[in-house]
Amino acid sequence: MKRMKKLASLILAVVMVLSMTVAAFAEETNYTITVKHQSGTNVSLAGNTYKAYKLFDVTYNTERDAYAYTIAPEFENFSYSRVRGEDLIEYVAGLGNNSEELNAFAQSVFSYITENNIAFKASEKVAEGADSVVLNVGEPGYYLVSGTATTENGESVIAACALNTAAPNTEVNVKADAPSLEKKIIENDKAVDANNAAIGDTVHYQITSKVPNMTGYEKYYFVVNDTLSAGLTFDGIMADEIVEYPGLEVKIGNTNKTIGVDYTVEASKNENGTTSIKIIFKNFVQYKDQVGADIVIDYTAVINENAVIGSEGNDNVAKLEYSNNPNVTPDGDPENPDKPGPDDPKGETPEDRVITYVTGIELIKIDGANKDRLVGAEFEISGEKINKVKVLTGSFVEDADGTYYKLKDGSFTIEEASEETKDKYESTEIKYTKTEIAEVIETTEEVSAKGTVGEDGVLRFDGLAAGEYTIKEIVAPNGYNLLEDPIRLRVTCVVPDTVDNDHDTAEWGYMANGAGMIDGRGSLNADGRIELTIENSAGTLLPSTGGIGTTIFYAAGIILMAGAVFFVVRRKRA
Numbered sequence: 001m002k003r004m005k006k007l008a009s010l011i012l013a014v015v016m017v018l019s020m021t022v023a024a025f026a027e028e029t030n031y032t033i034t035v036k037h038q039s040g041t042n043v044s045l046a047g048n049t050y051k052a053y054k055l056f057d058v059t060y061n062t063e064r065d066a067y068a069y070t071i072a073p074e075f076e077n078f079s080y081s082r083v084r085g086e087d088l089i090e091y092v093a094g095l096g097n098n099s100e101e102l103n104a105f106a107q108s109v110f111s112y113i114t115e116n117n118i119a120f121k122a123s124e125k126v127a128e129g130a131d132s133v134v135l136n137v138g139e140p141g142y143y144l145v146s147g148t149a150t151t152e153n154g155e156s157v158i159a160a161c162a163l164n165t166a167a168p169n170t171e172v173n174v175k176a177d178a179p180s181l182e183k184k185i186i187e188n189d190k191a192v193d194a195n196n197a198a199i200g201d202t203v204h205y206q207i208t209s210k211v212p213n214m215t216g217y218e219k220y221y222f223v224v225n226d227t228l229s230a231g232l233t234f235d236g237i238m239a240d241e242i243v244e245y246p247g248l249e250v251k252i253g254n255t256n257k258t259i260g261v262d263y264t265v266e267a268s269k270n271e272n273g274t275t276s277i278k279i280i281f282k283n284f285v286q287y288k289d290q291v292g293a294d295i296v297i298d299y300t301a302v303i304n305e306n307a308v309i310g311s312e313g314n315d316n317v318a319k320l321e322y323s324n325n326p327n328v329t330p331d332g333d334p335e336n337p338d339k340p341g342p343d344d345p346k347g348e349t350p351e352d353r354v355i356t357y358v359t360g361i362e363l364i365k366i367d368g369a370n371k372d373r374l375v376g377a378e379f380e381i382s383g384e385k386i387n388k389v390k391v392l393t394g395s396f397v398e399d400a401d402g403t404y405y406k407l408k409d410g411s412f413t414i415e416e417a418s419e420e421t422k423d424k425y426e427s428t429e430i431k432y433t434k435t436e437i438a439e440v441i442e443t444t445e446e447v448s449a450k451g452t453v454g455e456d457g458v459l460r461f462d463g464l465a466a467g468e469y470t471i472k473e474i475v476a477p478n479g480y481n482l483l484e485d486p487i488r489l490r491v492t493c494v495v496p497d498t499v500d501n502d503h504d505t506a507e508w509g510y511m512a513n514g515a516g517m518i519d520g521r522g523s524l525n526a527d528g529r530i531e532l533t534i535e536n537s538a539g540t541l542l543p544s545t546g547g548i549g550t551t552i553f554y555a556a557g558i559i560l561m562a563g564a565v566f567f568v569v570r571r572k573r574a
Contacts, residue, residue: 029168031140033122035147037131038173043149045174046128051120052135053113056089056142069142074118080108092142103215107326109144140168151178153350156324179212181224181320183352186298194313194495196357196506197303199463200387200442203232203356204247207297207318211252214288214323219330221340222284223321224297230273231307231314231358235300247300250279253293264336273306282338303358305390305440309462310528311505313355320349353499357506359491360390360462360529361469365453365477368516368535373411373457374477377536381461382448383469383489390462391439393454402431411457450474460529466493471514471532480536487514491530 035050037043056069069089071078078084083091095101112118121143122135137143148156184191186204197203207224214220228234235246245265250257257263266278279297287293301316308314321340323330324347333339340346361381365374381389396404396412404412406426415421417428434456441449452475453459469489476482494507510530511521518533525531 029140031137031168032170033135033137033143033145034169034171035126035133035135035145036171036173041174042178042180043151043174045126045131045133045147045149047126048148048150049123049125050133050135050145050147052122052137053109053118053144053146054121054137054141055109055144058140058142072141074116075109075112078109078112080105103326106144110146113144113146145172147174149174149178151347151349153348156347178324178347179209179222179320179322179349181318181349181352182208183226183316183318183354184208185316185354185356192354192495193497193499194355194357194504194506196359196465196493196495198358198385198387198465198467199303199305199307199390199440201303201465202247202300203303204298204300205316205354209295209320211287211290211293211295212322213291214285215326217285217288217323217326219332220285220288220323221321221330221332221338221344221346222281222323223339224277224279224318225321226277226279226316226318228275228277228301228316229308229314231304232275232301232316232356233304234267234275234277235302245299247298249296249298251294251296252287253290264338278339280336280339284338303356303463305388305438305463307356307358307463308528309358309360310524311357311508312528313357313504313506315353315355317351317353319351321346322349323347355495355499355504355506357493357495357508358462359464359466359493359508359524360460361464361471361489362525362527362529362531363453363459363461363471364531364533365457365459366518366533366535367480368537372407372409374480374536375410375453375455375457376475376477377453377459377473377480378450378475379453379459380448380450380472380474381469382443382472383464383467385465385467385469386443386449388440388442388463389449390460391441391449391451392460392462393437393452394456394458395435395437396432396455397435399431399433402433404432404434406430406432410455412455453477462529464491466491466508473516473534477536480538483514483516483534483536485514487512487517487532487534489530489532 033052035045037045054072055075057072059068059070060066061068071086071088076085078088080088081091092102092105095105122137124133124135126133135145150156184193184206185195186206187195191206195203207226209224245259245267248259248265250259250263259265261282263282264280266280268276270276303314323345325345328345330344331341332344333341363379365377366372367374396406403414405414405417405428406412407424408426409424412432412434417425422428437454443449449461451459451461469491470486471489472486473483489510489512492509496504496506498504508524508530509522512532513520516534516536518535522531
């Protein structure tokens with residue numbers, strides 16, 4: 001059960017004791033509390049309102065030359081740890097510097113204030129752009145100061161409570177700090193925001209955070225949420241019963257944590273093809289004595305055939321859910337008490353995003369003379385960055401609602417026939433719909449990926465990274481000469497140094513040479529592929545040496561020589 005139903009999750013509480021010395025205590029003194037932002041924290045006080053509540057009154061006893069504390073009328077019915085009334089003063093004095101106990105006491109006081117609508121003694125809003133505010137409390141006493149602090153993404157966070165002594169014009173630092181999360185790709189022992197890879201490559205991801213200040217919390221949620229794009233496969237996701245996740249390692253400090261004991265993992269496929277992963281820490285409040293300790297999560301995923309091709313890349317996004325209100329005892333998820341329930345107060349870090357880029361090659365086959373599309377050529381691709389290749393060929397299906405027409409040369413066009421061009425059409429009435437056939441080929445050192453140019457005159461090899469490739473024509477279109485030289489292709493990729501928004505893209509480029517090449521350098525086409533237009537020449541090339549060709553030449557020479565001898569002999573006889 002929650003101890004506070006009325007308290008919003010956006011409350012920050014800081015407790016202070018204003019215990020006045022004799023020298024400082026005078027009736028004419030105007031007592032103030034300056035609330036300041038503590039350096040090194042990642043929250044802002046600007047725009048937030050701070051309020052001071054008086055728990056104990058303090059008076060000066062001239063006969064004893066000492067100060068006397070009495071409980072404020074508003075708190076006469078308040079009790080803590082079975083202590084109430086004037087006995088609370090002695091109880092608090094006995095806590096000394098036990099910050100844990102003092103913060104727990106402060107949280108209970110604040111709950112009482114909220115539940116009973118107790119009026120504040122002073123209230124001020126921190127100006128925009130400011131990092132402090134002055135509360136004019138007017139008189140000495142023992143005060144509770146409450147307010148809010150805002151994280152960089154607009155979330156509010158609860159700070160640890162702290163007890164301090166102060167003079168008439170005292171200062172107190174708001175010890176508010178929001179947990180943070182960072183997502184990286186580990187490549188060549190370096191942490192980067194982006195990389196490029198090929199289908200079948202394994203990508204190493206790393207999520208880092210730190211153990212937050214959990215003072216005053218009885219329970220603390222700490223849940224890492226990670227979303228992989230459809231082009232990434234998380235090991236073990238398809239298993240019926242997942243006991244371990246290969247490549248997943250979780251550390252707090254220098255200690256490896258055990259799945260099922262220290263944390264649990266929830267992984268599921270979404271309708272849009274993405275994968276959601278939740279890493280839920282069990283009894284996370286046990287680490288409160290390790291404030292600032294590193295939390296490191298490493299895992300791997302494999303680039304699959306659904307990878308997005310081109311400059312937009314394949315996302316991997318992570319964020320953190322955490323407790324942000326020690327005044328509320330959360331109910332949690334009935335099936336997993338370490339996971340926040342729908343009504344539990346919690347904060348979230350901004351999403352941190354990394355990207356892996358993948359490209360492909362689009363071969364356009366044309367007639368060298370008239371530039372018409374050619375069908376049926378077969379190509380083979382090999383190279384250093386090939387694990388699996390997605391081979392795509394286009395075909396056309398007769399469809400009354402289609403947009404393509406078939407030409408007599410076997411190619412297709414979306415242009416309707418005119419009086420001047422109708423003779424080039426196989427039919428001006430029959431329409432076609434274009435479809436794409438995909439096949440994923442796993443390559444080895446001895447076997448490369450092969451494909452046939454489709455009816456659209458195009459062959460695509462998808463799922464490639466930057467590297468050097470060789471493309472060889474192994475079968476020419478019917479009636480055309482085979483390319484004598486292979487195409488040598490060098491693909492480059494420059495990824496962004498940081499990934500901050502949805503518009504970060506990679507810069508792909510290429511250089512190519514080889515027989516039949518029209519476009520030998522450039523960047524990606526509109527579909528995110530390297531586009532190469534390749535010409536074939538019609539006719540038949542005669543072999544220059546060997547084989548039946550030389551036999552034919554020898555036979556022709558012998559016949560010619562025999563004919564010459566015949567004519568010479570005949571002339572002499574005549």
